[in-house]
Amino acid sequence: QSALTQPASVSGSPGQSITISCTGTSSDVGGYNYVSWYQQHPGKAPKLMIYDVSNRPSGVSNRFSGSKSGNTASLTISGLQAEDVADYYCSSYTSSSTPWVFGGGTKLTVL
Amino acid sequence: EVQLVESGGGLVKPGGSLRLSCVASGFTFSNYSMNWVRQAPGKGLEWVSSITSSSTYIYYADSVKGRFTISRDNAKNSLSLEMDSLRAEDTAVYFCARSRTYLGDYWGQGTLVTVSS
Numbered sequence: 001q002s003a004l005t006q007p008a009s010v011s012g013s014p015g016q017s018i019t020i021s022c023t024g025t026s027s028d029v030g031g032y033n034y035v036s037w038y039q040q041h042p043g044k045a046p047k048l049m050i051y052d053v054s055n056r057p058s059g060v061s062n063r064f065s066g067s068k069s070g071n072t073a074s075l076t077i078s079g080l081q082a083e084d085v086a087d088y089y090c091s092s093y094t095s096s097s098t099p100w101v102f103g104g105g106t107k108l109t110v111l
Numbered sequence: 112e113v114q115l116v117e118s119g120g121g122l123v124k125p126g127g128s129l130r131l132s133c134v135a136s137g138f139t140f141s142n143y144s145m146n147w148v149r150q151a152p153g154k155g156l157e158w159v160s161s162i163t164s165s166s167t168y169i170y171y172a173d174s175v176k177g178r179f180t181i182s183r184d185n186a187k188n189s190l191s192l193e194m195d196s197l198r199a200e201d202t203a204v205y206f207c208a209r210s211r212t213y214l215g216d217y218w219g220q221g222t223l224v225t226v227s228s
Contacts, residue, residue: 003155036213038156045206045218046148046156052212089156091214098158098170100146100214105155 004029004090004103011109017078020106022090023071028101030071034093037066037075039086040105046089050075077108085110113137113217115207120222127197127226133190133207133219141165141185144210147192149203150221158214159205160192175201197226 005023012018022029022037029035035053038046048057050066053073063078073092077084090103119131133145147159160181161170169181180193190207204223208215 034212036215038215040156045220046208046215047218048213048216051216057216087155091156091158093212098172099161100158100210102148102156102158 006103006106009107011111012080013111014080016080020075020088022073022103024092025071028092028094029073032093035073036091038089041086080110082110115219117207117219117222120224122225123197124228128195131192131205135188140188145190146208146210148206148208151203199226202226
């Protein structure tokens, strides 16, 4: 049950774009289009931002987008805003003995 | 409106037991797989356990296998997590979450479990 690999932190200036990577294996990220991304503010529950690699739930800003290449998925946030400061987690379905795996999380700072 | 409300957290001594509950509303509970996810203080999210809609398939993380038991009562729209032989490392906020092709489109607010003597 190895966690997916995310950078510990990323930062950007207001208005800029940033990308958070999420690297797994062919048994999870690379093998299925079931990658999702979550935003979590301190003391709050996670919020679904992207599902099935690149789909946005209703109500999520179109500044958030997702993609995948091989065993690495990515979350891109364009037009950075102060409200985007949060922790971001990726998750994937996995063909291992357990169905789900998370990344370690990435702390986003807006400079 | 979809709502998931957890309860049952609290302070328990190492080796003790606790039962968490999650009551669902606003959707047809019996149509969805459900999950428990936890977050230790200052740490990331950790998937704990999943149960399919009819309880046909149940999964556990290695860290809790043999100590935790997930169950559901579709007639009462409720999900439970029975936690035995608790350890200090089980201290965390426990979230219930509804899953589809992804782990959680809706999450509860979480309930804090503290294992300490």
